[in-house]
Amino acid sequence: MIGLLLLIRRDLKLAFRGGTDAAMAVVFFILAATLFPFGVGPDPEILPRIGGGVIWVVALLAAMLSLERMFSADYEDGSLEQFVLSPLPMVMVALAKIIAHWLTTGVLLLVAAPVLAVFYNLPAAAFVPLIVSMLLGTPTLSLIGAIGAALTLGARRSGVLISLLVLPLYIPVLIFGALVVDSALAGREYGALLMVLGGFLLLALAAAPWATAAALRQAIE
Amino acid sequence: MLHRFANPNRFSRLAAAVLPWVTGATIILFVVGIYFALFASPADYQQGETVRIMYVHVPAAWVAMACYTFIAVMSAVSLIWKHPLADIAARSAAPLGAGFTIIVLATGSLWGRPTWGTWWEWGDARLTSVLVLLFLYLGHIALTHAFDNPARGAKAAAVLALVGFVNIPIIKFSVEWWATLHQPASVIRLDGPTIHSSILIPLLIMGLAFTFYFVTMLLVRMRAELAARKARALRLNAAE
Numbered sequence: 058m059i060g061l062l063l064l065i066r067r068d069l070k071l072a073f074r075g076g077t078d079a080a081m082a083v084v085f086f087i088l089a090a091t092l093f094p095f096g097v098g099p100d101p102e103i104l105p106r107i108g109g110g111v112i113w114v115v116a117l118l119a120a121m122l123s124l125e126r127m128f129s130a131d132y133e134d135g136s137l138e139q140f141v142l143s144p145l146p147m148v149m150v151a152l153a154k155i156i157a158h159w160l161t162t163g164v165l166l167l168v169a170a171p172v173l174a175v176f177y178n179l180p181a182a183a184f185v186p187l188i189v190s191m192l193l194g195t196p197t198l199s200l201i202g203a204i205g206a207a208l209t210l211g212a213r214r215s216g217v218l219i220s221l222l223v224l225p226l227y228i229p230v231l232i233f234g235a236l237v238v239d240s241a242l243a244g245r246e247y248g249a250l251l252m253v254l255g256g257f258l259l260l261a262l263a264a265a266p267w268a269t270a271a272a273l274r275q276a277i278e
Numbered sequence: 279m280l281h282r283f284a285n286p287n288r289f290s291r292l293a294a295a296v297l298p299w300v301t302g303a304t305i306i307l308f309v310v311g312i313y314f315a316l317f318a319s320p321a322d323y324q325q326g327e328t329v330r331i332m333y334v335h336v337p338a339a340w341v342a343m344a345c346y347t348f349i350a351v352m353s354a355v356s357l358i359w360k361h362p363l364a365d366i367a368a369r370s371a372a373p374l375g376a377g378f379t380i381i382v383l384a385t386g387s388l389w390g391r392p393t394w395g396t397w398w399e400w401g402d403a404r405l406t407s408v409l410v411l412l413f414l415y416l417g418h419i420a421l422t423h424a425f426d427n428p429a430r431g432a433k434a435a436a437v438l439a440l441v442g443f444v445n446i447p448i449i450k451f452s453v454e455w456w457a458t459l460h461q462p463a464s465v466i467r468l469d470g471p472t473i474h475s476s477i478l479i480p481l482l483i484m485g486l487a488f489t490f491y492f493v494t495m496l497l498v499r500m501r502a503e504l505a506a507r508k509a510r511a512l513r514l515n516a517a518e
Binding site for chain 2: 204208209211212213214215218221222224225226228232260264268271272275276278
């Protein structure tokens with residue numbers, strides 16, 4: 058347990074001292090979301106309607122962009138081998154990296170999402186559902202993404218490969234995340250949809266650290 | 279049993295002996311199946327002749343899903359027992375599965391146009407989950423070939439195949455959980471098939487034909503893969 062917290066603290070320190078690296082995902086998040094009004098036109102009727110979906114899609118892409126860095130630095134400088142040799146189980150290492158990834162990208166996306174919601178003129182009723190759905194959905198993105206990041210360690214063109222592996226598995230989260238915002242806008246009940254998102258999170262939490270650990274062990278063999 | 283066929287040479291000999299028989303069975307089944315499907319079965323009273331697309335669409339879907347299940351089982355065997363042929367089987371099956379999935383999507387789209395009035399319906403869970411299946415196949419193929427060391431690619435692809443297996447039950451039950459456009463299961467269900475035998479029998483023959491075709495191609499591809507490995511090993515030996 059202490060090892061887990063130490064690893065998370067180490068990764069957070071690295072992220073903060075690394076400066077711009079962690080912020081890039083959020084900058085991309087905001088930048089990509091501002092492209093859509095130019096693409097579909099600044100119609101005040103359309104923007105609130107597509108806003109929830111656009112914010113979810115862009116959050117997903119931003120989370121994916123940051124995946125490549127998740128293990129690559131540790132893989133290249135040999136830290137990963139030290140983790141395997143350490144008494145800390147590999148599953149804990151994977152879990153620590155996943156939590157650190159969520160804290161450095163998912164949380165930042167959560168903070169930036171209301172700003173984008175304002176850009177898109179989302180009605181006030183959609184704010185809480187958007188934030189709660191992202192609170193439940195973004196950890197799932199980090200969990201699933203970790204599998205893809207670990208599997209592609211040392212691969213040629215790993216960035217493109219990660220997107221091919223991870224995006225199909227992100228689709229369920231995207232569907233239900235965007236549906237929560239949509240239902241809230243239409244004034245429908247969305248509690249059940251949030252529970253589905255929570256179910257995805259629990260499922261990913263039960264499976265992803267183990268799959269990631271298995272993939273990491275293969276990467277350094 | 280498992281380890282009896284771990285020897286690639288023994289497997290190759292066995293595959294060579296079996297291959298002419300499964301090839302013949304494939305050809306006969308296709309000839310009989312296509313005759314029944316196109317001529318000896320009735321047209322649907324609502325859909326007319328377009329219902330015959332089913333004889334390609336449904337068997338391709340069965341094989342596409344069975345193929346992914348096969349890859350997942352082979353991946354588990356490869357990761358747990360390090361069986362040397364399991365990797366080769368998974369690697370050889372993936373492009374076949376991707377091909378069948380493309381056939382399913384293309385024929386489904388062609389069938390959807392006259393019956394549902396649309397090429398593609400984003401709201402339908404069956405269509406979406408089969409599209410995800412195609413992406414999983416493509417990811418598996420890409421991951422297998424992404425590493426300089428083929429063994430690493432095989433292992434990574436095996437983990438991916440096991441993770442992606444969650445999609446198979448979703449495809450199977452999507453028509454019951456989210457009943458939208460796609461019709462529910464009518465052949466494989468607990469209370470027996472709900473379609474008439476004049477359609478069911480040609481469908482089952484086509485299903486067998488597709489299965490035998492898959493087995494034939496799998497054996498051919500596995501033998502080619504084994505031969506390629508042998509050639510590589512010989513070349514490396516000669517270079518030393």
